[in-house]
Amino acid sequence: xGHIKKILGMALLGLVISVPGWAQCTxxxxxxxxxxxxxxxxxxxxxxxxxxxISQFKAYGVAVSKVVQSPSAMVFLLGMAGATADAxxxxxxxGTANQAxxxxxxxxxxxxxxxxxxxxxxxxxxPAQLEQFARDLTAGxxxxxxxxxxxxxxxxxxxxYIVAATLSNGTVNWQQVGTSxxxxxGALAAAGLMKLPANITISNIQQFALGTAAxxxxxxQATGRANL
Numbered sequence: 001x002g003h004i005k006k007i008l009g010m011a012l013l014g015l016v017i018s019v020p021g022w023a024q025c026t027x028x029x030x031x032x033x034x035x036x037x038x039x040x041x042x043x044x045x046x047x048x049x050x051x052x053x054i055s056q057f058k059a060y061g062v063a064v065s066k067v068v069q070s071p072s073a074m075v076f077l078l079g080m081a082g083a084t085a086d087a088x089x090x091x092x093x094x095g096t097a098n099q100a101x102x103x104x105x106x107x108x109x110x111x112x113x114x115x116x117x118x119x120x121x122x123x124x125x126x127p128a129q130l131e132q133f134a135r136d137l138t139a140g141x142x143x144x145x146x147x148x149x150x151x152x153x154x155x156x157x158x159x160x161y162i163v164a165a166t167l168s169n170g171t172v173n174w175q176q177v178g179t180s181x182x183x184x185x186g187a188l189a190a191a192g193l194m195k196l197p198a199n200i201t202i203s204n205i206q207q208f209a210l211g212t213a214a215x216x217x218x219x220x221q222a223t224g225r226a227n228l
Contacts, residue, residue, distance in 0.1 A: 049132065063129035066122040073130070076119045079151070080109050081137035087152025088216070089142065093224040101222035105215045106138055107131045112211030117204050152228065157184070158213045159220075159228040172217060174210075181209045 048057040067073050090102035110131045113119045121127065158181070165176035185205055188194040196202065216228065 049136070060129055060132060063122075063125040064133055066125050067130065067133055070120075070122040073119045073122055076113055077110075077130075077134050077137055080106070080113075081134060081141050082151040083155050084109070084138045084152070085141035086150055087155040087228045088219055091223065093226070098223050101219050102138065103135050104222065105219040106134050108215030108218065109212050110134050112208050112215070116208040116211065117200060118208050155212070155216060156228050158209060159216050162213055162217055162220075163227055174214075177213055178206070178210050181213065182206050185209065 048054065052060065067077070084102065084106055088102055088105050090097060090099040092098045092101075111127065114121060114127060114130070121130065161177045161180040162172055165173040165180070167173060185194065185202060189196070189202055194205075196205065219225075220227070
């Protein structure tokens with residue numbers, strides 16, 4: 001329920017800041033967001049993540065307001081969160097809880113997205129805040145108990161390359177994984193099934209996919225899973 005409150009509150013925050021002239025607390029947008037977060041927490045609409053102070057949560061609210069105004073970042077995070085909630089659950093192979101493993105995976109993917117130029121860090125936002133928002137989105141999507149499709153197909157495809165390149169001693173041949181990824185993305189691009197923005201090269205996408213694959217392997221080792 002806490003995750004739902006956080007996602008609901010942040011969704012309302014995104015809606016609020018998109019309405020011109022909303023700022024009832026002040027005419028400055030960032031201060032208006034600060035005011036909204038303070039009131040939302042006091043009324044129980046939003047719950048700060050464990051270990052985060054009200055001051056830090058206000059700063060986080062301002063950061064989220066910048067993220068939802070950045071279409072490329074928001075689309076990336078929504079897609080990543082949906083795929084993670086589906087294919088990379090916060091549980092070990094034996095079914096016991098392991099939230100840290102999922103969180104580490106989310107952080108790795110967001111970091112790869114920033115480092116490889118897939119997304120740009122929105123203004124007034126830190127990488128840590130972007131990772132926090134990604135984790136909150138993932139938790140909110142995982143809480144959904146309704147009918148869902150499988151957005152984690154790409155992650156499982158990457159894992160298939162990892163499994164195929166794993167030697168008998170458990171070591172992964174990352175050169176083989178990289179070659180498989182390059183072949184896949186090259187084929188998708190050649191077939192017109194993947195179109196890249198002007199500022200993104202196929203090399204950027206390949207490096208991002210390889211970074212995500214490394215995150216998958218780290219998650220599997222942390223949870224004792226043989227595959228996703």
